[in-house]
Amino acid sequence: MSLVPRWRVHLKVISVGISDALAYRGSFLLGIVTSLIPLITSLLLWSAIYRAGGTGLVIAGFSLNQMLSYYLVMNVLRLAGTVEDAQWEVTQQVRSGALNNILLRPFNYVVMQWDLRMAAVGVGALLALLPAAILFFVARSVIVLPASGWQWGAFAVSTLLGIQISFLVSICVGLSAFWFLETSGFLMTVFPLQMILSGALFPLELVPGKLFAVLGLLPWSYTTYFPLQVYLGRVTLMQAAQGLGMQAFWIAALAGVAALMWRRGLRRYEAVGG
Amino acid sequence: MSAATKGAVIRVTDLAKVYRTVRRKAGLAGALKTLFRPEHLEVRAVDGITFQLERGEFVGFLGPNGAGKTTTLKMLSGLLLPSAGSVEVLGYDPWRRDDDFRRSISLVMGQKNQLWWDLPARDSLELNREIYGIPADRWTRLVGEMTERLEVGHRMEVQVRELSLGERMKFELIASLLHEPRVLFLDEPTIGVDVVSQQRIREFLREVNRRNSTTVLLTSHNMNDIKGLADRVLLINHGKLVHDGPLASLVSRWSGFKHLRLTAARDLAREELERYGEVLALEGPSASLKIPHDKAAALAGELLARLPVADISIEDPPIEDVIAEVFRELGPPS
Numbered sequence: 001m002s003l004v005p006r007w008r009v010h011l012k013v014i015s016v017g018i019s020d021a022l023a024y025r026g027s028f029l030l031g032i033v034t035s036l037i038p039l040i041t042s043l044l045l046w047s048a049i050y051r052a053g054g055t056g057l058v059i060a061g062f063s064l065n066q067m068l069s070y071y072l073v074m075n076v077l078r079l080a081g082t083v084e085d086a087q088w089e090v091t092q093q094v095r096s097g098a099l100n101n102i103l104l105r106p107f108n109y110v111v112m113q114w115d116l117r118m119a120a121v122g123v124g125a126l127l128a129l130l131p132a133a134i135l136f137f138v139a140r141s142v143i144v145l146p147a148s149g150w151q152w153g154a155f156a157v158s159t160l161l162g163i164q165i166s167f168l169v170s171i172c173v174g175l176s177a178f179w180f181l182e183t184s185g186f187l188m189t190v191f192p193l194q195m196i197l198s199g200a201l202f203p204l205e206l207v208p209g210k211l212f213a214v215l216g217l218l219p220w221s222y223t224t225y226f227p228l229q230v231y232l233g234r235v236t237l238m239q240a241a242q243g244l245g246m247q248a249f250w251i252a253a254l255a256g257v258a259a260l261m262w263r264r265g266l267r268r269y270e271a272v273g274g
Numbered sequence: 275m276s277a278a279t280k281g282a283v284i285r286v287t288d289l290a291k292v293y294r295t296v297r298r299k300a301g302l303a304g305a306l307k308t309l310f311r312p313e314h315l316e317v318r319a320v321d322g323i324t325f326q327l328e329r330g331e332f333v334g335f336l337g338p339n340g341a342g343k344t345t346t347l348k349m350l351s352g353l354l355l356p357s358a359g360s361v362e363v364l365g366y367d368p369w370r371r372d373d374d375f376r377r378s379i380s381l382v383m384g385q386k387n388q389l390w391w392d393l394p395a396r397d398s399l400e401l402n403r404e405i406y407g408i409p410a411d412r413w414t415r416l417v418g419e420m421t422e423r424l425e426v427g428h429r430m431e432v433q434v435r436e437l438s439l440g441e442r443m444k445f446e447l448i449a450s451l452l453h454e455p456r457v458l459f460l461d462e463p464t465i466g467v468d469v470v471s472q473q474r475i476r477e478f479l480r481e482v483n484r485r486n487s488t489t490v491l492l493t494s495h496n497m498n499d500i501k502g503l504a505d506r507v508l509l510i511n512h513g514k515l516v517h518d519g520p521l522a523s524l525v526s527r528w529s530g531f532k533h534l535r536l537t538a539a540r541d542l543a544r545e546e547l548e549r550y551g552e553v554l555a556l557e558g559p560s561a562s563l564k565i566p567h568d569k570a571a572a573l574a575g576e577l578l579a580r581l582p583v584a585d586i587s588i589e590d591p592p593i594e595d596v597i598a599e600v601f602r603e604l605g606p607p608s
Binding site for chain 2: 008009011012013016019020023024097098100101103104105106107266267269270
């Protein structure tokens with residue numbers, strides 16, 4: 001029985017996840033439209049700021065085109081859907097007792113969440129392809145592209161690793177529901193904070209130097225901010241390698257924290273409902 | 275005795291579960307007090323119960339709301355860590371949730387579903403095929419058989435959200451039985467389901483139990499489920515086991531009364547009947563009385579002597595009434 005190849009389970013969970021994600025394609029497309037509003041606002045605002053400062057202005061090391069590209073690329077990445085959804089879902093499943101059905105079956109819950117998130121991101125990336133192409137075409141005069149092959153490669157790898165960090169953070173935040181059953185308020189507070197820490201609202205260089213140094217050590221800056229730095233060519237090969245190392249470190253550390261929270265949490269779990 | 279003990283599929287010994295919750299106080303002052311100096315409240319949901327189930331037994335698990343039924347089922351299926359005592363199911367410690375253990379049991383909760391809401395039921399059944407590693411041909415055969423028995427074969431491709439409550443429950447059962455569990459825990463499997471589907475589900479469960487010698491522990495507030503299925507009944511109240519035996523012995527042990535029906539040659543008056551027992555029904559010459567168990571024979575003799583009786587019968591009260599009586603007597607959970 002246990003000799004059943006596990007990859008078949010993953011494939012099935014992923015395919016069910018894809019079907020499920022496709023069931024929500026309507027809300028996904030709506031999400032694309034609404035995400036354009038803050039993007040356009042940011043682009044207009046920064047254009048106005050740079051124009052007021054005169055040509056050649058550099059803010060926190062960013063030229064106008066770099067700044068605009070930062071927002072454009074970040075939004076394209078976020079268009080593909082976000083693994084942060086895991087924190088809402090985990091919380092909800094712990095609180096409602098829906099976790100029971102998964103615990104009863106011979107399959108690892110966190111692994112299942114991972115399969116489902118990756119399926120959703122895959123579907124999201126595919127659906128985002130066309131809007132992203134349109135966005136890039138419209139903005140072709142300002143968009144900055146990575147200058148060399150290694151930058152493209154490091155950007156791709158760091159983006160994938162960033163997704164893993166984001167996933168693991170979300171799992172940890174979600175699992176905190178084992179201790180604080182009333183987490184919706186907590187999540188509402190934490191989510192915008194996570195957005196800021198990850199650089200999804202503005203480049204982290206804009207915060208004061210000491211704080212910036214601290215943020216650079218936290219896992220969030222390696223989810224979005226770091227891959228973008230690589231993309232914009234703002235890090236050397238050496239710095240990129242160090243950053244990738246930090247990403248690997250955070251993945252290992254967060255996986256450990258998640259595993260510990262899972263074990264401890266289950267002992268407290270009251271298997272609500274039913 | 276020791277041979278029987280060896281054959282036990284489920285062995286529960288002095289099992290207890292204590293929930294620790296924070297006592298919430300009303301009002302703003304109370305809320306602040308709770309915040310700074312929380313007072314913990316211990317609730318003994320299950321308070322030292324002991325029982326065993328043999329292979330192939332179909333056992334009903336009864337008790338008022340909050341008596342500890344669901345908590346017990348959750349400890350038996352590995353969802354909850356017991357506070358004290360021991361549980362053994364098929365020789366496993368459920369809490370360890372070994373994959374082999376999880377492949378051998380199922381827990382179906384009437385109010386919780388494992389089916390994917392936005393997808394057809396087929397997807398959930400296929401997902402379970404992979405999770406439990408069920409060979410494709412066996413899966414096809416089992417799904418074919420079960421959907422036919424439960425008359426839902428034509429609903430396989432419909433989004434679960436669009437199924438009726440009864441159909442959804444039937445697919446829940448199919449999804450939970452695909453891996454042919456040796457032990458099945460059912461928590462209110464017919465809740466909210468229409469009468470025809472209830473009947474179908476009961477026949478199906480009976481068949482599963484008989485054919486595969488599946489050991490079943492069932493909780494239900496629906497007495498038809500218990501009457502139609504359970505060979506033996508466990509009654510739990512305030513976390514303690516108060517009865518373990520056949521349903522019939524529950525009636526004789528707990529019910530202190532019988533129902534006496536009589537028809538007379540003339541219309542009867544309430545006043546002349548009240549001295550014998552509580553008048554449950556009175557219509558013209560026919561009446562139904564609730565009389566004490568131990569005085570039944572004497573009262574019947576008296577009635578025959580004093581009234582022009584055409585027909586008389588003494589019966590055990592309906593099981594629903596007995597259970598209701600028992601629960602009333604035991605009182606609400608404290």
